[in-house]
Amino acid sequence: xxxxxxxxxxxxxxxxxxxxxxxxxxxxxxxxxxxxxxxxxxxxxxxxxxxxxxxxxxxxxxxxxxxxxxxxxxxxxxxxxxxxxxxxxxxxxxxxxxxxxxxxxxxxxxxxxxxxxxxxxxxxxxxxxxxxxxxxxxx
Amino acid sequence: xxxxxxxxxxxxxxxxxxxxxxxxxxxxxxxxxxxxxxxxxxxxxxxxxxxxxxxxxxxxxxxxxxxxxxxxxxxxxxxxxxxxxxxxxxxxxxxxxxxxxxxxxxxxxxxxxxxxxxxxxxxxxxxxxxxxxxxxxxx
DNA sequence: GTGATTGCAAATCTTTTGCACTAAA
DNA sequence: TTTAGTGCAAAAGATTTGCAATCAC
Numbered sequence: 001x002x003x004x005x006x007x008x009x010x011x012x013x014x015x016x017x018x019x020x021x022x023x024x025x026x027x028x029x030x031x032x033x034x035x036x037x038x039x040x041x042x043x044x045x046x047x048x049x050x051x052x053x054x055x056x057x058x059x060x061x062x063x064x065x066x067x068x069x070x071x072x073x074x075x076x077x078x079x080x081x082x083x084x085x086x087x088x089x090x091x092x093x094x095x096x097x098x099x100x101x102x103x104x105x106x107x108x109x110x111x112x113x114x115x116x117x118x119x120x121x122x123x124x125x126x127x128x129x130x131x132x133x134x135x136x137x138x139x
Numbered sequence: 140x141x142x143x144x145x146x147x148x149x150x151x152x153x154x155x156x157x158x159x160x161x162x163x164x165x166x167x168x169x170x171x172x173x174x175x176x177x178x179x180x181x182x183x184x185x186x187x188x189x190x191x192x193x194x195x196x197x198x199x200x201x202x203x204x205x206x207x208x209x210x211x212x213x214x215x216x217x218x219x220x221x222x223x224x225x226x227x228x229x230x231x232x233x234x235x236x237x238x239x240x241x242x243x244x245x246x247x248x249x250x251x252x253x254x255x256x257x258x259x260x261x262x263x264x265x266x267x268x269x270x271x272x273x274x275x276x277x278x
Numbered sequence: 279g280t281g282a283t284t285g286c287a288a289a290t291c292t293t294t295t296g297c298a299c300t301a302a303a
Numbered sequence: 304t305t306t307a308g309t310g311c312a313a314a315a316g317a318t319t320t321g322c323a324a325t326c327a328c
Contacts, residue, residue: 134219
């Protein structure tokens with residue numbers, strides 16, 4: 001199978017196994033939707049309705065649980081751009097985001113295209129876990 | 140009256156008047172809590188309980204409404220760091236934030252201490268409204 | 279089998295809204 | 304007065320949780 005996207009292809013089953021997640025029917029189906037194609041941004045709601053459209057039976061609660069399990073396993077990255085709605089990104093490499101405020105859509109900015117040139121040291125006793133840059137755009 | 144903080148002092152009443160907001164008892168009381176002192180970060184819940192402690196009677200709904208009205212008027216800035224909870228910052232000048240993930244606390248980073256050296260152009264037909272840099276820290 | 283996972287529905291939490299009441303101008 | 308603003312309680316979303324049923328191993 002080929003993909004049009006520049007992303008290391010890996011069978012959903014292998015991804016789950018490698019992450020120590022039991023490959024249940026629901027997890028496999030969601031993993032296929034998420035990873036068999038281009039990088040994408042989903043919300044629990046959007047993934048759930050996509051699953052429904054594809055005749056995959058998964059409850060919304062399981063979609064939430066699965067998204068968090070995938071995130072913990074490093075298969076997804078959670079992006080916080082909107083208080084009151086969680087986005088998940090299948091692209092877990094170092095990069096930032098455009099957030100279109102009217103439509104609520106996210107677009108990746110390749111890591112190399114944003115350079116945070118200076119950063120103050122983390123407060124005493126803490127360390128930097130991640131730096132998120134959100135470029136908020138509008139029409 | 141003096142303040143220990145380097146911030147242009149302005150009476151709460153004047154701020155409201157200048158913003159075209161009718162200075163009601165509730166708005167005045169909340170404005171005093173927010174602006175008579177150092178810059179701060181609040182959530183609706185935290186401001187509401189602070190008001191209660193100070194024997195200020197305001198409903199939570201009014202706190203929400205007021206925070207949004209202040210934000211629209213440019214007196215506050217909303218910071219999105221946590222899906223499911225809105226933070227508001229009394230510092231509306233150009234700056235970024237440390238977000239301590241365990242405690243949920245926000246700290247300002249002066250604008251000059253973070254330099255986003257490169258930015259790709261906004262997608263066609265859009266313009267950049269703001270660039271938010273969130274430095275997520277942990278113990 | 280047996281322990282992990284799921285579905286469902288209920289609970290929780292944050293935020294918004296409708297509307298009668300109150301207060302600022 | 305007159306109209307904006309408030310409080311309350313209910314509604315609305317998003318997310319989580321408890322628990323019996325189900326499934327992977």
